[in-house]
Amino acid sequence: MSKSVLTPQADDFPRWYQEVLAKAEMAENGPGRGTMIIRPWGYGIWELVQRAMDDLIKATGHSNAYFPLFIPYNFLQREAAHVEGFSPELAVVTIGGGEELAEPLVVRPTSETVIGDAMSRWIQSYRDLPLLLNQWANVVRWELRPRLFLRTTEFLWQEGHTAHTSWDDAQAETMRILDEVYFAVIDGVLGVPVIRGRKTDRERFAGARVTYTLEGLMRDGKALQMGTSHNMGTNFAKAFDISYQSEGGTEELANTTSWGVSTRVVGGVVMAHGDDRGLRLPPLVSPVQVVVLAVKPEALDACRRLTDDIAATGVRVKLDDRTDTSFGRRAVEWELKGVPVRIELGPRDVEQGQAVVVRRDVDGKQPTPLEGFAAGMPSMLEDVQRSLYDQAVARRNEMTADVDSADAIDGPGFFRIGWDALGREDGEAKLAERAYSVRCLVKSDGSVPAPDDSDDLIAYVAKAY
RNA sequence: CGGGGCGUAGCGCAGUCCGGUAGCGCACCGGCUUUGGGAGCCGGGGGCCGCGGGUUCGAAUCCCGCCGCCCCGACCA
Incomplete structure (x- = not known):
């Protein structure tokens, strides 16, 4: 061993992260603000993630399709919570071919709206349901503080969009994706142990009735949201008129879901496994x-x-x-x-x-x-795959503490605290002042809460990327 | 957008206070010797000193304006 190759993680983790991405030839900043150039080594990892995930998406009955990058501005406005959530981070095209556009186009931040619009035309009867779609695409969100892989202005992801006859079917779909696709890939392929749980109302996706998440813990003790699965109920069906005629002949609104995993997970692999000598890739995602x-x-x-x-x-x-x-x-x-x-x-x-x-x-x-x-x-x-996973689990466990008061929440890692002991939404708001957030809620036995479960809940609290 | 820091060769930096025509390490190219944990020697190439304006005989350096990047927050896959 001679001189060290990287800034040690313990000295300056963000610096280590940037250095390892550069020296491993993973990615670099693009010329435009917040953009990212993914180099072959980094893209190779993403391709393996894609392949694993795409196989499971198809195995669970979904089909790939592709919808437009540009969306009429008014589409975003049709669902109140959705537009409120996304407006601050929209990129809007107002000029095309040298002419001011009659109606601006937004560059998709996510595709619920265009897909909802198409679904409203494609779905007439209960026989058309469920409709199970997925697309691999790039999306754009004008984020305030970009970081390679973790939060870039443009990023790559898959977004699933489905429509169902009932709330229960939509809920079953939401959970199936969480467990059979996302958990299977992130835990089983990327080797990153994650906590599955329900988002609080504060952290819920704009326009969703309930959001589920998979939260990983990075080596510096900060959490990373590695994927989300949402049950929209009839929110988007109302906004886009996604309705069908039931077996009994009545007109009903569909229940829709959406779910996404992005190139962010590549950053998660880097930060969950990497050490002072560089990346440590689980074999299943190593090019x-x-x-x-x-x-x-x-x-x-x-x-x-x-x-x-x-x-x-x-x-x-x-x-x-x-x-x-x-x-x-x-x-x-x-x-x-x-x-x-x-x-x-x-x-x-x-x-x-x-x-x-x-x-x-x-x-x-x-x-x-x-x-x-x-x-x-x-x-x-x-x-090697198992060993890296086991090391990540051990590390995560070491960095997880049970506390019974919000005052005890301080430092890196996960803090488990009763949702009532935290003070529910009030306690959550106070944590936010100190840069902590409730990453998710789980039942006391560790299981994932149903949408309306409000008792017996444990909050996982951490600082997050 | 608030707080802090920084823009000089591909990367990392010195030079800026105190103005005098740009330098170091790594990387790159050529040659020889090397190769079991980032090799050595010799010889090379590469710079609108972030951008624009001003002061000056002269600006990387001083003044004004702008832009960009990084870190800590708020937002988020």
Whole structure:
């Protein structure tokens, strides 16, 4: 070990975050305010998130579609709470082709309105329901304080929009997404443990009847909202006339839902797993899962064979054959990028019939016989995946405290406090003055509260990104 | 938008107080020697000193205005 590569997390976490994004070639600021250039390494992670999520979205019966980037301004105004919530952060196009537009177009901050408008035409009968749609898109929100991945003016996401015959069906959908899609991906693929819960009225999505969330805890003890799932009830159906004729012949309003996960989760992976030497990527979202580092040119043939053998097991493996670049430089580079497993193979190893395995989730190096080596890679990657997850869980638990008074809420991490002991909305408002927020409410047994559950609630409180 | 800090080579910075025609480290290019934890030596290339105006013989430096970025808040996926 020589000079340190990054500002240590403990010294200045935001600085560490920016440095690691730059040095791992993840992303950088775009030329326009608050915009982001996602470089191949960062985009590769997002693509893996997308693939995992898209598979589950489809497995739960949804179809992808695409709706316009530009939305007539008046659409936003049709749902009172929605327009109130989003107006401050809208980008509005007033000039097109050199002419002032008769009606301004907003660049979508989210697509409930355009999709609601389409749904009103597509849905006539109860037989048209449920209508289960999703789109992968970019959206724009004029945020006051952008941060790469966590809050950028333009960001990429998926947004699901569904319509149902009843409140109960919509509620079941809202929960299905929360559990079977979002939790499955964020917890199971990104390896970020999250608390699932209900948002307070104060934190609820603009226009929703109830909002559910998944809250992760980053290594600096701040929370990150990693996804949300909303039940709109009939709010948007009323605003956009999404109605259908029931089996009994009556005219009924549909109940709609919406739910989204964005490129923010990439920032979450960085901040939940990364250490002072760089990223630590869970194998399931690492563009390269195993890198074979040829120590010297004489070992290249053996490295090629090993790389091919590993590739044959279905692992994403890359050969680093840049033997004109020093060993140390290359080792540091792969550590920064967070590749889960690095294999160092040099002439000495070849001679001894071994390779040196370096796992990013633990310290130390492990000489391993080349015989049967490749076959062991998939299970080693599973180990790394589990180990990073376990470390994140342990860390989250260490940083979670039960308190019985709002006065005891101070410092990093989650604070669990009875919703009544906090003082409900009044207590929540007081916390806000100190930059703390109620991230979500859960039942005392840890389960997710129903929309109208108002007793037996525990608040998870933290500072948040 | 409130509080604080900063804009000088791709990145990180010195120079600004006290005006004299731009420098350091890393990165980059070429050559040789190297390569098992960010290699060494030699030789190179690269700058509207954030932008606009003013003062001056002369401005990175002084004055005025503007813009942008970062950190801490309010807002949020």
